[in-house]
Amino acid sequence: MLEHKTRSILLFGPNESTSSLAERLAEQQWKVFLTEEKNQFRKLFQHHLFEVVVVFLSQDEEPSISEFEELASINIATKWIAVIPSEDWFENHPNFLFSHLFYDYHRQPLRFDYFLATIGHAYGMAELQNRQLSQMQLSSSNEEIIGKSPASMQLKKTINKVALEDATVLITGESGTGKELAARNIHQRSRRKNGPFVAINCAAIPETLFYSELFGHEKGAFTNADSRHIGRIESADGGTVFLDEIGDLPLNLQTNLLRFLELNQIERLGSVVSVNVDCRIIVATNVDLKQAVNDGHFREDLYHRINVLPLHIPPLRTRREDVPILANFFLDQFSKGHVRKNFTQNCFNAMSQYHWPGNVRELMNRVRRGVILSEGHLISEQNLDLNIGKPQKIESLQEARNKAERETIIHSIESAGYNHTQAAKDLGISRTSLYRLLNKHNIPM
16 A cells, blocks of 8 residues: 655754765655754744654764753654764763653664664654644544633634635644644534545645545556545545645645636546535645745635635734643643643743743643653643743843844845845845855855
8 A cells, every 4th residue: 555644854963964864765755854053953843743853963062952852842742863973972971861852863874774764663653642642632522622812712703603604714823723623623513514524734745646645546547556546535525625734735736726626526547537526625824825826836826716714823822811721621631541730830820921832732742741741749830841930141232133134144045045146135235245144154055
C-alpha cells in the first residue's frame, strides 16, 4: 500500500553538516527544512508541526537547554534527535540535561542507514502521540469551543450562524488556535451532521499523489493501481470535507479544486466519467491568502470561491480570560485515571501573563508536561516552564537599534524571495551596503 503522508523534518546546524544530509533525506521522501540561524530555527518550529527535529551540537559551544525546552513545550510530541561530534562530547558538557530533551542521538560521521531507522521510529512515535493528543483535545462533549471571553463567545455565535448555511467556509488563524475544532463544530451543527466529516491536510500529501488522494483513481490508472480507489472528497458524499493548510496547495492542483467547487463533480484519475458529489467544503489556513494572491502563489478566482463565509479564530493571547478555563479542561483530561492535581495561584498568574506563541496547542502540551513533571498535588509555573517573573536584562539603546535593523533586513530579504538586489531596492540602499549590513549582523547570504 502506498504511503500518502509527507514526513517533515527540521535540521538545525551548520550548512556543511546539513546540506548533503538534506539531499539524501529528500531522496527518501522526507520533506526537509534546514537552517543554521537561531531565529530562523525558532520561526520554522513555531509555524510548522514537525514530528522530528535534528540538532547538530558543537564540540566547543555550550548549548542552552532552556532555549530548546521552550520550543519543545510548543509541541511535546516532537522527537528531538541530537548529532554530536564525538563520544567525548558528554565529558565536555556534563551539565547539559541531554536525556531530558533528546529522544536519541548519533555520532559523526553519520551512519545513514542507522540514522534513517532512528528518525523513522521517532516519526512513528511522534505521529502516534499527536493523534492521541488531538483526540484528547477534541474529547469535550459535542466538541464544544471552550472559553467564555468575548472573543470566544462571538466565535461560537458565528459558528452557529455559519452552520445553518451550506456555502464554503474559510477559517483563518494562527497555528494551534483550533481551526479543525471549529470546522468540526460547524459540521456537528449543520444539516450534514449525520454524514461523514473528512479532514485532509493539504501540506501532508505529496504533489504527485494529491489528485489520486482527493479525487480517486481507476484500476490501471498508473503503475501499482491494482484496483479502483475512491478519493477523499467522494468518500465525504453527504457530509463535509475539511481542507486544512490550503495555502500550501500547489498552483496546478488549485485548478482541479476550483473545478470541483464550481461543478460539484469529480473525475477519478484514468476515467472520463464525471461523478456528482454532494458535500460541503470548509478550508483553513494560517497564511495570508490575499498576500499569496498578490505574490502569485494562490489563484485569485479560487480565493474568491472559498472566501464566501470567512471565520477568523483569534490567537490565545487576545483572549486571556480563556487560559485558566482551557488549562483546567486539559488538566481534567490528562488526569483521567489518576488523582487530579491543581495549579498554584502563581502558576495561574504566569499562564495569564505568557504570550502563547503556539496558542491552544502549546497550552495543552505545557499542561501535560506539568502533570508529568510535578511532584505532589500542585503544579507550579516551573513545572510548565513559565518563569515569567525572572528579571530580564534591559537592552541598551544601541542593542535595540541593532536588533531592529537586523530584523528589518531579514524581513526584507524574505519578502523579496531572497533576491538581494530587490531587497536592497526595497530598503533604499545599494547592494554593496546590504552586503555590508549582512556581514555586520552575521546574517547568512
